[in-house]
């Protein structure tokens with residue numbers, strides 16, 4: 001196996017699996033990151049679309065494939081479709097095919113739809129994380145770019161390159177979301193590591209400016225207390241404050257507890273809207289409606305008795 005050296009595949013490129021012989025046709029590039037390029041593809045002769053990742057480094061991609069294969073067995077998770085090698089001008093290039101997730105990354109979704117969606121989206125994300133934790137893994141590199149949200153708030157994690165077994169060192173992380181960056185704990189992959197990252201993501205979504213300012217200090221003076229203080233300062237955090245403080249301090253016993261507490265402390269946007277619709281209706285109008293129902297009932301009673 002060699003590493004991918006080309007500049008990317010243009011639309012129409014056919015990627016043929018060396019061993020399994022599946023043929024995928026590139027529609028467009030979906031994105032590129034530190035580990036590889038991801039293409040939107042469809043299988044030759046079939047409409048079904050997939051995301052296909054070609055790695056820059058064969059070993060890194062293989063470890064991602066190993067995790068996805070293990071998850072597929074343990075979680076009956078159909079995210080990984082297949083893995084194979086493909087031959088291009090640079091030699092054999094490894095790739096894997098996964099479910100295509102349509103949606104927006106978390107920060108773009110919240111930016112478009114409103115911060116009140118954080119409750120529901122956070123709940124769905126915590127459900128995904130607790131399934132992963134129950135299978136013995138931590139996600140590691142949890143950040144808004146790796147959380148895709150569909151138009152109805154359904155959540156999918158992408159980029160499993162940072163996943164590691166519970167108890168092992170975190171393989172891949174991104175500064176803001178990393179517990180070590182805030183001098184708030186080790187980089188050992190435990191469930192609290194993911195919950196810490198989750199809390200920082202929430203802080204970013206609700207007050208990115210304050211998070212940026214807090215991160216500007218000297219590395220040795222940065223601390224979890226800075227995050228706790230900024231949660232305390234901004235009233236937007238009120239519904240989530242108790243949860244965030246507990247996650248930042250690593251005090252959740254497990255992700256089920258975190259999930260249940262989140263569920264208890266939030267109200268989804270639809271519930272919020274329904275409630276505000278009810279509150280928007282003036283009391284006189286509700287009373288008038290009740291009175292007219294009463295008069296109608298009396299009329300029917302006297303007419304038909």
Ligand SMILES: Nc1ncnc2c1ncn2[C@@H]1O[C@H](COP(=O)(O)OP(=O)(O)OP(=O)(O)O)[C@@H](O)[C@H]1O
Nearest residue numbers: 030031032033034035036038051099100101158159
């Ligand atoms: N299953 C998928 N469905 C839709 N889009 C995807 C999928 N997987 C990846 N992408 C897109 O491709 C981009 C790069 O993918 P990915 O994050 O896996 O690459 P990476 O090299 O590991 O990135 P990073 O540098 O963040 O670690 C993502 O940001 C996303 O936009």
